[in-house]
Amino acid sequence: MKEPSSVRVIGAGLAGTEAAWQIAQSGVDVTLIEMRPQKRSPAHHTNEFAELVCSNSFGSLNADRASGLLQEELRRLKSVVIKTANLYSVPAGGALAVDRGKFSSALTNTLSLNPRIKIVRNEQLQLPHEEEITVIATGPLTSELLANDLKNFTGIEECHFFDAASPIVEGESIDLSKAFRASRYDKGDADYINCPMNKEQYLAFRNALVNAEQSEVKDFEKGNANFFEGCLPIEELARRGEDTMRYGPLKPIGIWDPRWGDVEDKDVRRAKRAYAIVQLRQEDNAGRLWNLVGFQTNLKWGEQRRVLQMIPGLEKADFIRFGVMHRNTFINSPKLLKPTLQFRKRPNLIAAGQLVGTEGYAAAVAGGWLAGTNAALLAKGLDPITMPITTMIGALTNFISNDKTITKVKKGFQPMPANFGLLPELNKPIRDKRSRYGAYRDRALKDLGRYNQ
Template sequence: MTHAVRRSPVWVVGGGLAGSEAAWQLAEAGVPVRLLEMRPHTGTPAHNTSYLAELVCSNSLKADYLESAAGLLKEELRRLGSLIMRIADQTRIPAGGALAVDREEFADGVTAAITGHPRIEVVRQEVTSIPPGQPAVIATGPLTSPAFSQWLREILGRDYLYFYDAAAPVLTAGSLDFSKIFAASRYGKGEADYLNCPLTQEEYGVFWENLRTAETSQAHLPEERRHFFEGCLPVEVLAARGKDTLRFGAMKPVGLVDPRTGRRPYAVVQLRPENREKTLYNMVGFQTNLRRPEQRRIFRLIPGLEEAEFARYGMMHRNTFINSPELLLPTLQLRGNEDLFFAGQLTGVEGYVESTAAGLVAGINLARRWSGHPPRVVPAATATGALLAHITTADPAHFQPMNCHFGLLPPLAGGKKGKKERKKALVERALAELAVFMRQTRD
């Protein structure tokens, strides 16, 4: 990196979760940053506001207990000084064992922190290319604008991979029939934060039959174009797999007792609050690609939702990601142009917190390069490092986006352990390795 470049700001392209986190890490390390975000002048199919770090679908950042991989990842990010985690903790709302946030307060908090940072300049502009020699973190997300996608395709020299995800509907609380719905968290964990719509065997059968035969917005696409991420399948795709698939998935009744009958229902649909005021509820696990009239017709068959008003319909969206195993170093630098770093969902990590983790590491590493230190690889025994190791070393021929889970962490040495004991040992090892990494990075 030349001296002249060192004095001008580095670029962060995209002010989503990854870009905001990367900008924060850079600025906190003393690096001047220009954060370029195209909203509100140019929108995306999923964002609705001009906030930085807008959550485009669920307001849940998933499990927040340490014995889960999602909880471990969050804890690592907290220890690494994540802005996103700090604001998420400040704006959390009750959601059992999960970290859910008040969507608006969260995005507002991140936006205020970023725009108020003396070393960050926020420029509202669509980027269509990056000048040669300009150090940058590219974090334009799954809905990267078409013009920038075209430029990326040119510099990367190969086509993107792509697939489609689907988002769940949001319902207004005032339209729910509370005489049929009960509030409870599974196994009584935490407060009774979820609303549960219980279904009898007969009601479930009618619902399933209608869902299975419903009309989707993808009906016109040939079979080979209907790609979904296995961890986020539309509810109608799951229904088509078999009558009981949903009853063992999104509609499983385990850990729930209907107070009206004193028994476990045959199936349930869970609703999770979308905001602190609990005026909006998300249909948990009901991401869908059904046409809107079909969503109204079929989801209103669920007891308690007969009059449901849709504040947002479930929908399909594009998910753009690059072939990271071929293109990126484990430091998130582009092979062959090490001044360019990639972060967020565009790298093939999947999820809010995973995107944040990639942003944090890209930010730390560009800051190191800017100040003349070699970028560092996060140890693979941590959740953060395991995720990044996966996306940069997976088989490029079959690369698919990835959530964080314990299966990505290297196996433990020593004898066989029970599930609980194994998770505890993985967490202890991860946090110990993270502490060493942080000490060495500081030194």
């Protein structure tokens, strides 16, 4: 085996911290570069590594929930971040929440004391030389100069600085006795799920949207609010006028439920059609995830659930991801990355964390684990690994790095959190949801077996 080369990790957030630790644990020297405190991000408040910028929760501890399964996989893979989170956990009713100060200080100490980890407190201004094995994990608030260099490297279209995404719901939670499949003017296949509203339902829905509680828009995001006249939050459309949504994303024209009868006459059709229609578009090839078209929003998550469940057919919808409109640097990973998290056009450059379009703290740690593991393998002249797609870490990496999975049904790439909709179907389908999720968990942990020795 060749003498391992050293590796550079840029960004000591959740992903970079995990990556640097895994590299050092593999016996490879690593330089970890963090810009704080020399340069501040608009959301971080401390100089510590792995700072949690908002909530202090990693999500459910229960391994038959998606975030719980991902945590359990990481625990078995000897993640230093999850181990430290367990050590500094606080009671949170079944979730893994931490004392954020103690958690970040402990990780900063642990890494600082490791003789294989050299820490440099400097802003990285551009991508390092192509020969150097590098993990880039600079997160949603990557500093401007580096983000520009990354954009030059990926191409302008492939690096995004703002995320305006609609909520995603689980397909099986949509009530198809009220909703129906069809496309506008019956063009092509019946690709959309349509939720029809009568006038009374529409007005009540609009009223709820207009009065729902908004999330706080951070100072550093305010400038972006003006950029997207063509991509306004749904609550803003609702505010602009009683019918604005009916002339926009809720337009009912040309959408017909076969259950309304076989009507030829245009006037009768017009009189019988819905007053407004919410459309959902398929998000994955298997049709298990559906996004609400045109529903990017700034509403608080609890409010999104309450208001969107007023839509006929979505009364019991399970939300996989809520709508967002916020500053977020992320790359078009399905086009750029391999499932090893290496860039296709520069295999020595590996990306991890929110930058690759995963969402959530545990998902960032998972990316850091894989990126660090693979950087160390490359440094030793060995082949990098991919994780089984039956595991949550593998399913998530496969989703973000697989252009076939995404582009067949959807043009743009939007960040994705851990969820069971990403896992392949079981050999024998199980109808009961709890039992099914339990079976996903058992399969994932079994298939992870050979990686967690």
